[in-house]
């Protein structure tokens with residue numbers, strides 16, 4: 001199976017979709033057994049069958065990634081830095097004793113699943129995209145705590161709506177001291193499900209109180225900024241883009257790319273520990289990640305200490321954040337040239 005003969009447009013209102021799961025036609029899978037990766041399999045089944053004692057179910061031996069395919073202004077479909085997702089997944093594999101998925105196989109399977117589901121790639125225009133979710137799970141049966149001997153790597157895709165339905169805008173965040181998503185020497189630098197399980201309660205509390213998400217300080221001292229929920233943090237002041245250096249945050253591909261773009265646009269960049277009080281000094285700040293690119297921050301509230309760090313006085317995104325966001329998304333949607341060679345056109349769609 002290398003082609004989908006169904007090219008009919010699906011019955012989806014592209015202007016109404018959010019960030020949920022919509023069934024598509026195919027997913028791709030590849031098993032690692034006896035020390036090597038097997039043949040790529042194409043499946044139209046959205047369920048997986050595995051042993052009841054699989055390590056992913058008991059010991060969280062699981063990793064995932066998230067990237068998108070963008071239908072461009074010129075009709076071409078682009079991936080954004082898929083090699084970076086492959087590299088991060090390799091790092092996660094090394095962190096939790098799973099086999100590395102080679103970059104070329106990762107990209108081959110990504111392009112394959114995008115092509116097989118081409119009819120689900122939203123049209124150019126309103127910011128909707130095809131979200132791509134690679135994941136790897138330990139499937140070998142084990143009862144004692146030890147790594148699996150067999151693994152399954154899969155990729156499914158689902159169309160998602162634009163993050164900003166009403167246009168680029170700011171949101172509020174809530175500092176949490178009662179929960180940590182990861183420890184200084186834990187798995188925060190890897191993309192494993194356990195970190196997200198650890199964040200669910202704090203995330204719910206933040207949402208129930210009307211915040212965009214919870215805001216983490218470093219787990220050890222609660223002195224430095226770590227992450228904004230499932231996104232990295234950056235602040236801007238004195239023409240400098242500043243982002244935390246920490247051993248417990250996920251190395252965001254968006255953040256790494258925004259730093260490069262900021263330098264290209266003439267800003268200085270710094271990656272260093274950021275004490276909580278420094279929040280008061282930022283002219284602009286944002287949460288960054290694949291989902292939103294930049295989600296500008298209006299204020300960060302420290303309920304436990306009865307403090308508020310208001311970053312945007314007028315409630316609007318700052319000019320530098322807007323410029324970075326516009327250039328970044330223009331590259332993704334093929335609206336301008338890509339000076340960094342970040343995008344990769346999926347041929348044959």
Ligand SMILES: Cc1ncc(COP(=O)(O)O)c(C=O)c1O
Nearest residue numbers: 230231232250252253254289290
């Ligand atoms: C915990 C966490 N931090 C940051 C990010 C942003 O990373 P990226 O820019 O690679 O999407 C994500 C999303 O993947 C995340 O889950």
